[in-house]
Amino acid sequence: MTQYPPLGDGRHRHIVIKAWMLYLGFCLVLALIIAWDLTTSRAQDTEAARQRTHSTSVLVSEWLYAAFETSGALLSSMAGEIRPENLPPPEGDPEAHARINQWLERHLRLLPHAQAIALFDREGVMTHASGSDLKIDHDISDQSHFLALRADPDLERLVSRAFWSRESERFLVVHAQSLRDAEGRFAGLLEVGLDLGFFDHWLERAEPTPGSSLTIVDHGERLLARRPRDALASLEAQMGQPVEVGRLMPLILGEKDTLHFVIVSPVDGMRRAYTAQMVRDLPFLVVAGEAQDVVMAAWWRKVWTLSLAWWVIVGLGLLVLRGYLHTLRSDLALQRSHRSLEAANRFLSREIQERQEAEADLRRSEEKYRFLVDNxxxxxxxxxxxxxxxxxxxxxxxxxxxxxxxxxxxxxxxxxxxxxxxxxxxxxxxxxxxxxxxxxxxxxxxxxxxxxxxxxxxxxxxxxxxxxxxxxxxxxxxxxxxxxxEEEIRTLAFYDPLTQLPNRRLLTERLEASVDLCRREHHHGALLFIDLDNFKILNDTLGHDQGDRLLMQAAKRIIGCVHENDTVARLGGDEFVVMLHKLSHEAQEATQQAGFVADKILAALNHPYRLGDQEHHGTASVGITLFDRESLSVDELMKRADLAMYQAKAAGRNTHRLFDPAMQASVMARAALEGDLRRALVEKQFLLHYQAVVNDDSQLMGAEALLRWQHPERGLVPPGEFVALAEDTGLILPLGQWVLETACTQLAQWAGDASLRHLKMAVNVSARQFRHPDFVPGVLKILNTTGADPHRLKLEITESLLLEDVEDVIDKMRQLRARGITFSLDDFGTGYSSLSYLKRLPLDDVKIDQSFVRDVLNDPNDAAIARTIVALAGTLGLRVIAEGVETREHWEWLSRNGCHTHQGYYFGRPGPVGMIQEAIRNWTPPTRRAGNPGTG
Incomplete structure (x- = not known):
């Protein structure tokens, strides 16, 4: 074993000090590197979490804003179709009320997550609603969104905060649209109701990662939706309740659009880093958060891993240093050092594995965020x-x-x-x-x-x-x-789909603006109401597709007759309106200018139309009215132009007429008479008078039923004052039905009286009544119901019936003739007389009109006409009846000239059934001069 020098040696002491200094310096530098790396990693992890929460909150807020844009566009479109003043009350017309509710229900289907659409009047009371579970008369007049829209005329739509609905027993948010009447005043609300499930739907598309949350609150800090749902068992109970998040106030007050903050959640108590995002101009906030524990988990693992690595490296360095300094180290100490190193390596491996797992979790989180971006x-x-x-x-x-x-x-x-x-x-x-x-x-x-x-x-x-x-x-x-x-809605709302001309709604807006401009600048404008003549005949003969082609050609011709700043509109059908701007300050000159444009339009519409391989000629009638400083509504101007147009039609069509106040007086009188006529039918103010018909021998042959109107104020009104109006309005159909039923009932009663059963009953039938498809079945049904003898019933028709479809007229007459009913041609000689048709008609009588009878004694022309009618009838084998016989001289002249059946004041005036029956029972024939009445 190597022996180290003793520590007491000075040179070696210097080496030991230097070694310790190097060792301590290495430890310090390593600690600074680890600290810098940890600080950088923490900032990166925090910024990554902030970017994720910010992107999520922005994405969800945009989804939510787009949903309210859709409902706002629908509300705006619906409001354009509503006239609040014309909405029927629920109790007034149940059928109309049900149709409006169904209309609301159809629009509700365009908003899949909405609960209901309802209409409220200007007092805040519900009048119509989709679905049957909403209570009509529900009052919202105390709710803030209603008060705000009613108070601010410039505010059109409003999205409310969440509020508790007593009616629905749940929290709701409403998207409300104000309604305005024709004068721009507040007239009520149209609103869409949304429950909190609507907000929860948008969170389903961005499910939070583990430990994170996604919340929607309103400006009252009420909790509207939250994910995850299972954060607390009582989360459902907290929905709609306020949550104390004071950090959101800068957003609610409009000071900022986005906020980043870290707080402990008031919902589940978890500490998170949050991003709160305003939903544009809506009263909602989207708050996305990630748990601090999850965000910093990888960082904390890195802290422990690097700290442990530092200690291991420091320990190893210390061991090396101590090995260098200590001369004796037993083999056991060396083995322990190796075991410690192996244990440290194993621990370090575990830490590295945990770090790799943390990085994989972070990568999965980033992949989920990437999936959200990519999809x-x-x-x-x-x-x-x-x-x-x-x-x-x-x-x-x-x-x-x-x-x-x-x-x-x-x-x-x-x-x-x-x-x-x-x-x-x-x-x-x-x-x-x-x-x-x-x-x-x-x-x-x-x-x-x-x-x-x-x-x-x-x-x-x-x-x-x-x-x-x-x-x-x-x-x-x-x-x-x-x-x-939006463009399609605008086109549908303001333009006619066939001609692409402005429709009534856009015309009304432009006309209101033009009237205001004329009033300020003191010049005239004009409204021309154009109606194509006999357009219905074209539709019926050539078909509606050809009618549409003609309308499109007519629209182009009218546009070519006016300036670019004038307006040409189509009201529907074959009706067009032209609005002329800035005519002369002088009324007479302005009238001439408008008349010139009308003539130009009439000339253009007179040119032939090319409809496929056919050529069609048409005309038009134009009504004109001027407007200047006089305060007139749009409806009044349209009414005046319409009246003038009808005057042009009455003048023979293919011309124009200027509105005259006398026209309006006439129309108002006609309208009043029509109203009285309709009321008379309901209140049964009509009655029948009867006038006797006699022969040359002064014998009673029968009676003619004559219609009278017993007006409660005007007294007895003759038929000449109301029958023509009844024809025009179609009221002649129920009126004629009543006359036939009443006359047949009387005829059946006469059949039970020996002195009256021989009489025949003549009843006038109008051309419109006769042409009705159900006329023949109707007459037969009346005969069966009343029990009247058809052989005693005579129907009087006029020559106007022969103007259209003569073959159908002949067929109907033959059907009724087969049942015993006879026919008389009334007012003969005053209308359309075609011998080719007359000889084919299954007639029994012709009646000489009283206009010829009245002057036969002193007017050679009338006398010649009367003789001709008698001769013609004789040739055709028809009996002649003279109307208007007022003197004995008339009677005798007619008898001498071959007319042997008479009716007139000379034989008795028309009267109620009681009077005529008494006169018949006590009949005294009129006297005649001596001589043969049949010669002359």
Whole structure:
């Protein structure tokens, strides 16, 4: 064994001191290296955790913001379809109320995680709701979101904080849209109700790693959703309850957008490093946290490993030094040293293995974070300080078609639409030079196939270890579908889908603005209401597809007749409206200008239309009304132009008319009469009078049923004042049905009286009533119901019935004639007379109109017409009945000239059934001069 010199030697003492100094210096340097490495590792682990929590909180907040954007777009679209003043009350019209509820239910299906959509009136009372479990009349007038929207006319939508709903017995968040009436006043709310399960859904897409948490709270620090769910058994009981997190106040107060802090969780008591992120302008925060124990676990293992290694190395050095200094060391001591070294090596191996396992855990955590990045639908990107692309996530390939690696090194401006580039460059400068956090920057990005897609981006600066801005990082979301939906909603809301012209809603907005401008600048505007003449006939004959082609051609022609700043709109069907701006200050000159445009439009619409291989000619009728400083509503202006258009149609079509106040008075009188007429049908104000029909021998042949209206205020109204209106409005159908039923009932009663059973009953039938598809079955049903003898019933028709579809008229007459009913042609000679049709009609009588009978004694023309009618009827084998016989001289003249059946005041005025029955029973024939009445 080597012998070392004794320690007392001076030279060797110097060597020993030097060796100890070197040994201590080595130990100190090794300790400093380990301390530096541990400090660096701690900072890196802390920053990595901060980046992970920040990215997670930003991602979840963007998801949540996008969900509320979707519901906001839907609410805005729905609000555009609602006229609050026209909504029926629940008790007023149950069917209309149910239709609105179903409409709300259909829109609810577009929001899969929403609970309900409801309508509230201006007092905060629920009037309509999707689903049947919501209580109508539920009152929200004391809730903060209702009070805020009612108080602020500039506030359109609002997302509320969480609140306890007594009605639903759970915590809710509502997305509410204010409703405005035609004058812009607050008229109620349209709101979507969301329970806390809505927020929990968005946390399912980013499940936290072990030891971490993900939480959503509102600005009242109420807990809305949290993962993991099994942190506490009582977590469900805490949902919706306040949690004391004072660190969140700077976010709630709007002082910051993002916060990083370390606290002990008030929910499960675990200490975590958190990042809290505002959800843009919504009252919610996303808080992502990682447990400090998990974040620092690898670091603590490294501390113990390096500390143990330091001690081992120091111990080994000490052993070497002591071996150098000590001359005698037994073999046993050497063996023990070897065993100690082996034990240290084994311990060191275990520590190295534990470190490798910790690194594997960290790698798995990073892989999970990488999986979240790689599988995100949104693009996550990182730019260099000069704007070149350093990193983009794989979703770049999905959304833009480029391989992510192929765009690295390119400047981001290469992919931005030129019109949007200034916006992106300004945002980039704000981030790089001022450190701002930008949100919701919308711009177009070039796809690999050459078309443009819309993106919305949020970004913040990336910083180096020294805190300096080292780049630009953010998230870009594809909003092309939303932009397309917004454009489609705008098109559907404001434009006609066939012609692409503005619809009634957009026209109303522009007309309101034009009226205000005319009032301020003291000039005139004009509204032209255009209706294509006989368009229904085109649709019925050529089909609706050809009708649509004509409408599109007509729209283009009208547009070509006006200036670019004028408005051409389509109201629907074949109705167009033209609004002319800035006409003359003088009313007469403005009228001439509007008339010139109307003439130009009429001329353009008169040109032939090419519909496939066919050519169609059409005309139009135009109504014009002016507006200036007079305070008129849009509805009033439309009504005036519409009235003028109907006057143009009444004037023969293919012309234009200017609104005159007298038109409105006439229409109002007509509308009042129509209302009275409808009320008369309901209140049974109609009655029948009867007038006797006699022959040459003064024998009663029958009676004609004549309609009368017993008005409660005007008294007895003659048919000439209301029958034409009944024809126009279609009321003639129920009215004619009532006349037939009443007359047949009376005819059946006469059949039981020996003095009356021989009488025939004549009933007038209108052309519209006769053309109805159910006319023949209806008449037969009335006969069966009343028991009237069809051989005693005579139906009187007019020549206007022969204007359309004569073959159908003849067929119906033959069906009824086969049952014994007879027919008379009323007012013969005053209308359309075609001998070719007349000879084919299964008629029994013709009636000479009283306009010819009245003057047969002193007007040779009327006398000649009367003789001609009698002669013609005789040739066709028809009996002639003369109406309006008022004197004995009339009677005798008609008898001498071959007319042997008469009706008129000379034989009795029309009267109620009781009066006519009494007159028939006590009939006294009128006297005739001596002589033969049949010669003349």
């Amino acid at each position: 995100s639908y949104d693009i996550i990107y990182l730019f260099s300080p000069d704007g070149h692309i350093r990193f983009v996530s794989p979703s770049w390939k999905t959304l833009l078609g480029h391989d992510p690696d192929s765009v690295l090194g390119h400047h981001f401006s290469e992919f931005v639409h030129p019109e949007d580039l200034h916006l992106c460059l300004r945002a980039f400068a704000d981030v790089m030079h001022h450190g701002h956090h930008i949100q919701d920057i919308e711009y177009r990005v070039l796809h690999s196939d050459g078309h443009w897609r819309w993106h919305s981006s949020s970004a913040l600066p990336s910083r180096d270890e020294g805190g300096k801005i080292a780049g630009f990082q953010g998230i870009a979301r594809d909003i092309t579908a939303r932009k397309q939906a």
